[in-house]
Amino acid sequence: MASLILPTTRLHAAFLDCRDEWGPGVHEDGFGMTPSDEVDSPEGFAAWVSERTRYVHPAGTPCPAEPHGSPRWIVEDERVLGGIALRHKFDDRTGHIGYGLRPSARGRGLMAWALGQMLDEARALGVGRLLMLCHANNLASARTIERNGGILEDIRLSSAGPMRRYWINAA
Numbered sequence: 001m002a003s004l005i006l007p008t009t010r011l012h013a014a015f016l017d018c019r020d021e022w023g024p025g026v027h028e029d030g031f032g033m034t035p036s037d038e039v040d041s042p043e044g045f046a047a048w049v050s051e052r053t054r055y056v057h058p059a060g061t062p063c064p065a066e067p068h069g070s071p072r073w074i075v076e077d078e079r080v081l082g083g084i085a086l087r088h089k090f091d092d093r094t095g096h097i098g099y100g101l102r103p104s105a106r107g108r109g110l111m112a113w114a115l116g117q118m119l120d121e122a123r124a125l126g127v128g129r130l131l132m133l134c135h136a137n138n139l140a141s142a143r144t145i146e147r148n149g150g151i152l153e154d155i156r157l158s159s160a161g162p163m164r165r166y167w168i169n170a171a
Contacts, residue, residue, distance in 0.1 A: 002081065002110055004072040004117055007049045011073070011080055012042060018080040021102045030083030030099035032071060070121055074101065074114050081105040084114045086122055093158065095165075096122065096130040106140065112147045119148060119170050128171040136162035 007015075016039070019031075032052055038044035052071050070086040082101035087094065097118055101111050122130055134141035136155050142164055146152075150166035157163075 002074055002076040002113070004084070004114060005075050007052050007071055007073055007083075009042070009046050009049050011075065011078065012045050014075075014078060014080040015045070015073075016040065018082065018102045021104060022100075030071075030085055030101075031073075032069075032083075032085055032098070070118065072114070072118070074105075074110060076105075081110060082114075084111070084118055086118045086125075086127075088125065088127070090131070092131070095133040096127065097132055111141075112144045115144060115148045119168065122170045128169065130168045130170055132166040132168060133163045134166075135160070136164050138164075142166075 019033075019039070033039070033048075037048050039048050069088055071083065072085065073083050074081040080102075082099065082105060084097065084099040086097050090096065097115065099111055099114065119130070132145045132150055134145060142150075142152075145164075145166045145168070149168045151168070153165040153167055155162050155164050
């Protein structure tokens with residue numbers, strides 16, 4: 001059975017295994033990883049995890065002024081399967097929630113489940129309407145968003161290419 005957990009240094013090797021399945025350097029939105037993040041060494045990984053969890057606060061409490069969000073890893077039997085993150089501040093370019101699931105874990109409904117869990121957290125924080133984006137050709141992601149109530153607004157060209165824009169009413 002999968003669970004959502006806060007990023008942790010305890011699963012360093014499992015995280016690297018997940019990242020390597022995608023290929024080194026690939027940015028997966030649910031992890032919030034950028035090309036400049038050094039996660040291979042224990043020290044670099046610890047710094048990255050610390051930064052990712054630095055502004056996490058319990059659901060339902062006021063959001064601080066600093067950048068923050070709710071990063072979670074999807075874990076099953078100590079194996080990192082993917083990540084999902086609720087951004088507490090609106091950004092029209094990235095949307096409220098980003099996610100990624102390692103290829104070997106796809107097709108099981110895990111991301112639809114994880115997205116539902118994050119929508120519950122958004123509700124608890126008082127976020128009533130969420131923007132979700134996915135690449136126009138990523139039909140699996142589009143179905144995941146639609147299963148969770150996403151309504152397609154349009155498809156727009158962005159620096160990452162054509163993106164589907166969905167709105168989800170979480171209230």
